[in-house]
Amino acid sequence: MHFERADDDLRLLTAMPKPELHLHLDGSLDPALALELAASRGVDAPRDWAGMRAALVAPERCIDQADLLRAFDLPIALLQDAEALHRASETLLRAKAADGVAYAELRWGPALHTAKGLSLREVIAAVASGASAATAATGIEVRLIATAIRSHDAATNRALATAAVASRDLGVVAFDLAGREAAHPDPLEFSDAFNVAREGGLAITLHAGEWGGAAQVRRALEVHPARIAHGAVAADDAALCAELVARNVVLDLCPSSNVQAAIVAGYGDFPIARLRSRGVRITLNTDDLVVSDLTLSEEYVRVRRRLGLEVAELIEIAREGYAAAFLDDRTRARLLSGFDAWLAARRLAAPPRS
Numbered sequence: 001m002h003f004e005r006a007d008d009d010l011r012l013l014t015a016m017p018k019p020e021l022h023l024h025l026d027g028s029l030d031p032a033l034a035l036e037l038a039a040s041r042g043v044d045a046p047r048d049w050a051g052m053r054a055a056l057v058a059p060e061r062c063i064d065q066a067d068l069l070r071a072f073d074l075p076i077a078l079l080q081d082a083e084a085l086h087r088a089s090e091t092l093l094r095a096k097a098a099d100g101v102a103y104a105e106l107r108w109g110p111a112l113h114t115a116k117g118l119s120l121r122e123v124i125a126a127v128a129s130g131a132s133a134a135t136a137a138t139g140i141e142v143r144l145i146a147t148a149i150r151s152h153d154a155a156t157n158r159a160l161a162t163a164a165v166a167s168r169d170l171g172v173v174a175f176d177l178a179g180r181e182a183a184h185p186d187p188l189e190f191s192d193a194f195n196v197a198r199e200g201g202l203a204i205t206l207h208a209g210e211w212g213g214a215a216q217v218r219r220a221l222e223v224h225p226a227r228i229a230h231g232a233v234a235a236d237d238a239a240l241c242a243e244l245v246a247r248n249v250v251l252d253l254c255p256s257s258n259v260q261a262a263i264v265a266g267y268g269d270f271p272i273a274r275l276r277s278r279g280v281r282i283t284l285n286t287d288d289l290v291v292s293d294l295t296l297s298e299e300y301v302r303v304r305r306r307l308g309l310e311v312a313e314l315i316e317i318a319r320e321g322y323a324a325a326f327l328d329d330r331t332r333a334r335l336l337s338g339f340d341a342w343l344a345a346r347r348l349a350a351p352p353r354s
């Protein structure tokens with residue numbers, strides 16, 4: 001019985017046109033493509049599919065965030081030329097479209113892909129052209145987020161912000177910060193880069209609370225983000241939740257990834273219900289298709305089954321994703337009307353407009 005119900009949920013939630021706002025390119029490298037790239041680029045890596053898959057998928061339970069991040073080293077080594085970046089982007093976004101993702105914000109750290117001579121602009125252009133190919137083939141709408149890296153120096157991240165602003169014509173809409181939070185806890189180290197990005201018209205987001213608890217989420221507010229990647233630990237701090245609500249900051253949550261990085265004890269402890277009951281705006285995402293071996297539909301099903309949210313609540317969460325997306329009003333309205341039409345065709349109620 002349980003299995004049948006899970007199948008029904010999975011069918012419905014796979015078909016639902018979902019937004020995904022927190023998704024990393026390098027954490028989502030298809031193992032078959034990785035095999036081909038390793039062979040053709042002469043990169044030292046497993047030579048069979050099972051071995052490659054084992055190398056790209058992180059353990060279900062890592063020691064901490066830094067341990068999880070080790071899974072990114074091989075994909076970054078494989079993605080150092082324009083063709084590789086184009087194909088990784090196209091392959092991922094086609095897989096997302098097949099999983100019912102109608103809108104994706106794809107993020108990655110362009111400065112990690114310049115080891116063989118690509119400029120930041122060339123890295124961004126290659127990922128953008130892969131995204132365009134996926135859009136042409138499937139209709140998926142895509143925007144790009146340039147991610148600065150905490151372990152890079154301030155000048156490198158500032159140069160990325162400048163390149164990202166100059167690449168708004170390629171679909172870059174936002175500037176992000178990610179990486180080892182324990183080693184570089186203070187985002188104000190990069191306030192210059194954030195200022196360049198903001199003044200250049202990019203939305204601001206950053207990763208926070210993968211280490212260091214609610215204090216790190218509070219610290220993230222110092223760079224005035226529109227959204228925070230993760231930040232679930234804010235649920236432990238009622239005053240912080242109130243501040244997130246007052247500032248209208250959205251949390252782009254990834255429950256499975258947080259379980260994997262040992263940020264929460266188990267999936268059942270993930271505080272979606274607590275955050276929502278305090279009025280905090282949240283979206284639901286995977287973080288990484290391959291590192292976490294997880295589709296967005298599967299994450300929705302986990303929230304349904306392991307956290308007990310109703311399908312109606314998952315519909316509200318998906319709708320919140322479109323509302324929080326870094327999109328122009330016209331595209332947002334088009335995607336939302338497609339979403340509402342899909343609901344209406346299935347006689348599922350759209351949540352009341354806020």
Ligand SMILES: [Zn+2]
Pocket residue numbers: 022024178207229287
């Ligand atoms: Zn992330």
